[in-house]
Amino acid sequence: MPTAINKPVRIFQDARNDGRAEKRSKPIPWVEVDDDEREKRRKNSLKRNGPMVNGNDHSQNGRQHKKARLSYGNPSNDHGNPFGHTNGREANHAGPSSVPLNPAAQAIQEQRKQLPIYLGRDALIEEIKRNDVTVLLGETGSGKTTQVPQYLLESGLAGNGMIAVTQPRKVAATSLAQRVAAEQNGPLGKVVGYAVRFDEKSSPQTRIKYMTDGMIMRELMSDPLLSRYSVVIVDEAHERTLRTDLLIANLKRLQKHRNGSSDAKGKGNSNSSKPLKIVIMSATLDAEKFSKFFYNAKILYIKGRQHPVKIYHSAESQPDYVDSAMRTFFQIHTDQPPGDVLIFLPGQEDIESLEKSIDMFAKRLPQDSPEVLVCPMFAAQAPGKNAKVFMSPPPNTRKCVLATNIAETSITIPGVKYVIDTGKCKEKQYLARMAGGGFDTLLTRDITKSSAMQRAGRAGREGSGVCFRLYTEDAFNSMAPSGEPEILRCSLTSSMLQLRCLGQDLMELDLMDAPDTDAICSALKTLFIIGAFNKQSQLTPAGRHMASFPLEPQHACAIVASKEHGCSSEVIDVISVLSASSKLFLDITEQRDAVSEARLKFRHPSGDHLTILNVVHAYQEIASSEKKKSRKEWCRKHFLNERTLVEAREIREQLRQTCTRVGVDYTTSCGENEGPVITCLGHGLVANSAFLQPDGSYKQTMGSSFVKIHPGSTLSDKKVPAIIYDELVYTNQIYARGVSSIPKSFFAKHHALSQRAA
Numbered sequence: 001m002p003t004a005i006n007k008p009v010r011i012f013q014d015a016r017n018d019g020r021a022e023k024r025s026k027p028i029p030w031v032e033v034d035d036d037e038r039e040k041r042r043k044n045s046l047k048r049n050g051p052m053v054n055g056n057d058h059s060q061n062g063r064q065h066k067k068a069r070l071s072y073g074n075p076s077n078d079h080g081n082p083f084g085h086t087n088g089r090e091a092n093h094a095g096p097s098s099v100p101l102n103p104a105a106q107a108i109q110e111q112r113k114q115l116p117i118y119l120g121r122d123a124l125i126e127e128i129k130r131n132d133v134t135v136l137l138g139e140t141g142s143g144k145t146t147q148v149p150q151y152l153l154e155s156g157l158a159g160n161g162m163i164a165v166t167q168p169r170k171v172a173a174t175s176l177a178q179r180v181a182a183e184q185n186g187p188l189g190k191v192v193g194y195a196v197r198f199d200e201k202s203s204p205q206t207r208i209k210y211m212t213d214g215m216i217m218r219e220l221m222s223d224p225l226l227s228r229y230s231v232v233i234v235d236e237a238h239e240r241t242l243r244t245d246l247l248i249a250n251l252k253r254l255q256k257h258r259n260g261s262s263d264a265k266g267k268g269n270s271n272s273s274k275p276l277k278i279v280i281m282s283a284t285l286d287a288e289k290f291s292k293f294f295y296n297a298k299i300l301y302i303k304g305r306q307h308p309v310k311i312y313h314s315a316e317s318q319p320d321y322v323d324s325a326m327r328t329f330f331q332i333h334t335d336q337p338p339g340d341v342l343i344f345l346p347g348q349e350d351i352e353s354l355e356k357s358i359d360m361f362a363k364r365l366p367q368d369s370p371e372v373l374v375c376p377m378f379a380a381q382a383p384g385k386n387a388k389v390f391m392s393p394p395p396n397t398r399k400c401v402l403a404t405n406i407a408e409t410s411i412t413i414p415g416v417k418y419v420i421d422t423g424k425c426k427e428k429q430y431l432a433r434m435a436g437g438g439f440d441t442l443l444t445r446d447i448t449k450s451s452a453m454q455r456a457g458r459a460g461r462e463g464s465g466v467c468f469r470l471y472t473e474d475a476f477n478s479m480a481p482s483g484e485p486e487i488l489r490c491s492l493t494s495s496m497l498q499l500r501c502l503g504q505d506l507m508e509l510d511l512m513d514a515p516d517t518d519a520i521c522s523a524l525k526t527l528f529i530i531g532a533f534n535k536q537s538q539l540t541p542a543g544r545h546m547a548s549f550p551l552e553p554q555h556a557c558a559i560v561a562s563k564e565h566g567c568s569s570e571v572i573d574v575i576s577v578l579s580a581s582s583k584l585f586l587d588i589t590e591q592r593d594a595v596s597e598a599r600l601k602f603r604h605p606s607g608d609h610l611t612i613l614n615v616v617h618a619y620q621e622i623a624s625s626e627k628k629k630s631r632k633e634w635c636r637k638h639f640l641n642e643r644t645l646v647e648a649r650e651i652r653e654q655l656r657q658t659c660t661r662v663g664v665d666y667t668t669s670c671g672e673n674e675g676p677v678i679t680c681l682g683h684g685l686v687a688n689s690a691f692l693q694p695d696g697s698y699k700q701t702m703g704s705s706f707v708k709i710h711p712g713s714t715l716s717d718k719k720v721p722a723i724i725y726d727e728l729v730y731t732n733q734i735y736a737r738g739v740s741s742i743p744k745s746f747f748a749k750h751h752a753l754s755q756r757a758a
């Protein structure tokens with residue numbers, strides 16, 4: 001397909017020689033993956049031991065296909081309704097055709113019928129009806145995530161219960177809900193809704209709810225049997241996030257309770273009025289492992305993908321992957337037919353650096369060349385900005401999305417035809433032994449085969465696509481098949497607290513993989529010193545309150561402590577900013593002096609937390625008196641991210657509601673005397689504290705590591721006897737970020753506690 005991809009790109013030849021011009025001018029040599037070989041790999045990746053629901057080898061497929069067409073949009077209830085009787089509402093959810101369809105909606109319905117999964121619709125419904133647990137494996141783009149919930153709803157299999165579809169990431173949950181609401185020909189939040197942290201769009205009419213795995217885990221606290229749901233679909237289960245693993249363990253437990261059956265075959269349904277169906281889905285899943293975990297649950301396969309994706313590997317390895325991605329982008333842009341480009345990079349820094357390079361070289365394109373619109377996409381970016389990647393670019397413009405692995409699974413970015421995969425990602429890793437007390441940090445590493453396949457899959461969503469891998473075929477062949485489950489590499493503090501509120505013990509839970517003892521001890525230690533657990537590792541009343549907040553326990557602890565210190569208003573203001581998805585302070589390296597000058601007036605001598613509070617107060621004043629435009633200008637002048645402040649305002653509202661529930665008066669204020677704010681933050685961050693050493697470094701109180709204050713902190717050039725910090729980042733050394741000074745006397749009580757905990 002791309003015949004001219006090996007042509008030199010002019011703009012690099014013409015560019016000023018910065019030492020790279022000559023190298024850049026040489027096109028990257030590509031090797032196309034042989035189609036037969038790819039088919040062999042595809043078959044291997046879908047090693048089957050169960051029926052294919054949409055292929056010729058399914059015993060009844062021909063008949064079922066016919067029936068599927070007949071029943072589409074007009075489902076009878078002949079698939080049974082194991083969740084009790086429909087209550088009349090069912091008729092409204094018989095499918096999108098119950099409301100007259102305009103031409104655009106009709107086109108969407110036609111698209112639905114073209115998906116590979118459509119051929120197996122009835123077979124799939126039948127299998128899910130027969131089995132309590134179903135493991136569904138099908139290629140990216142076959143239609144699992146968008147169609148399965150609708151099939152179950154339209155067939156009446158969900159009864160009058162809801163269908164939850166869990167996703168590891170917020171952006172997938174929200175964008176899928178939007179798409180499926182359109183497929184159901186209704187507004188978002190009605191029949192189809194979503195729930196992610198700090199944001200929910202649903203109503204009493206909601207029947208399909210896309211939600212993050214964290215949100216459904218949180219629902220367990222108020223509804224331990226998840227009785228509102230008749231089906232829980234765990235999507236992208238291959239990612240094995242910590243929350244997915246905990247959810248799966250809980251689903252297994254509560255299904256036994258609700259269905260009264262100890263196997264996955266659905267035999268216990270007869271006595272149960274509210275049975276639960278579980279569907280585990282992915283394109284790249286160790287299906288046997290999941291099946292075994294659920295007492296040999298049925299594995300089903302969906303054959304084929306809607307559109308082909310051609311794959312190219314670079315002939316040589318590309319150590320400077322950011323530069324190689326940039327060259328590949330312009331090779332596509334100058335030679336290839338229209339189509340947007342999606343580039344996978346490990347993290348925000350690489351994204352920002354590539355954005356600058358592409359913008360710079362795009363200015364050197366010939367005048368008649370199409371424009372380039374770069375759209376970054378990463379978790380720490382405000383949701384509104386991430387949503388921009390889903391919009392169409394202006395005419396005669398090629399969109400170039402620069403994304404981390406948040407765009408890797410589930411989502412469809414309209415217009416994307418080309419994927420450039422650097423082969424790198426950042427992964428959370430818990431450095432328990434290294435840092436003594438232990439901390440989560442992000443490390444750059446090579447991706448897995450499963451990720452490579454998911455990334456390539458993003459190119460074939462709306463038509464045929466092309467994926468350029470910036471690594472050799474040998475490198476691909478030596479990649480691990482899939483990643484290590486998060487439960488084996490992340491901090492367990494938050495999950496342990498949440499589970500204890502459910503009356504569960506992480507150590508006793510029936511998990512697919514048991515976590516490391518170091519990580520368990522570290523979490524227990526942290527929960528003990530913040531007062532969430534007592535010496536016997538039992539949940540305290542304060543711990544229960546902490547778990548009510550949708551926050552890390554350390555932050556929730558600060559709010560709970562503020563009740564006693566009379567400064568809840570201020571603590572909530574600070575925590576709201578720390579919980580926003582993007583950073584408050586914009587760090588522009590080239591303008592470092594201007595940045596620190598502009599921020600001088602907010603700077604608080606105690607450090608970053610009260611500096612944040614000063615910004616929040618100043619913004620509140622501006623927001624009450626100035627127009628929107630002036631607020632924006634004010635933020636720009638002070639190098640502040642206004643989106644963070646706006647998002648923090650929404651988060652504050654939610655935290656206030658939780659405060660009301662747990663009896664914390666959020667209006668109490670310490671006024672000008674801000675000392676108690678640091679004391680409360682200290683209670684929460686006591687495990688994140690360190691003492692000054694003679695050489696100017698800081699030694700952790702709970703661990704044995706030496707840390708430095710991050711250069712971006714207001715305290716970076718100060719020496720204070722003791723600090724608390726929000727997080728540690730590991731580069732060539734360990735840096736503490738989000739730092740405040742705290743009196744050493746504060747530790748008199750806590751240090752003894754931490755010694756005892758150790």
Ligand SMILES: Nc1ncnc2c1ncn2[C@@H]1O[C@H](COP(=O)(O)OP(=O)(O)OP(=O)(O)O)[C@@H](O)[C@H]1O
Binds near residue numbers: 115141412460
């Ligand atoms: N937001 C969207 N806009 C346009 N088309 C979409 C959108 N979401 C889904 N589609 C279409 O529906 C198809 C099926 O998507 P779906 O997410 O159901 O597939 P999947 O099998 O779950 O894939 P994956 O494993 O990658 O999540 C896509 O390939 C695309 O053609």
